[in-house]
Amino acid sequence: MGVDEQVTDQGNVNIVAIADFTEAGEAEVRTDGMVADNVEERLIAxxxxxxxxxxxxxxxxxxxxAVSIEVLDVLARVREDFGVRVRLRDFYQSPTIRALGNMIGDAG
Incomplete structure (x- = not known):
């Protein structure tokens, strides 16, 4: 199963597919007890x-x-998918998906 199959047609994270994707010995799908909103689900993907x-x-x-080039790739995808430019400096100060979602929400 490829990474692309871990996202539903609506752009949501397919938790079942991710759980099936993990191999023995790999990290299990984790939740932090809070339901991610649509923006956070898209960012997780x-x-x-x-x-x-x-x-x-x-x-x-x-x-x-993640290394710098991967962070730049994430921020480029955010700009493309959400139409929001997040500054690299801002992301480095709070490098979590939740913080990135907040930055998108603040810009929108």
Whole structure:
């Protein structure tokens, strides 16, 4: 199963597909007890596709292994998908999906 299959036609994260995608010994799909809104779900899909791994809204992208070029890719996809430009400096100060979602909401 490819990463593209982890997102539904509506752009939501397909939790079942992600759970099926993980292999034995890999990190399980985690939730932080809070339901992600549509923006956060779309961001989880963007980050998951970019980093080729599962994540939650409160994961620090750098702790997940993101390097600068991947962060730039995420921010470019955010600009394309949401029509919002997030400054790299702002993202570095709060490198989580939840914070990125808040930045998108503040700009919109």
């Amino acid at each position: 963007i980050v998951g596709k970019t980093l080729d791994r599962t994540c939650t809204v409160d994961d620090n992208l750098f702790e997940l292994g």
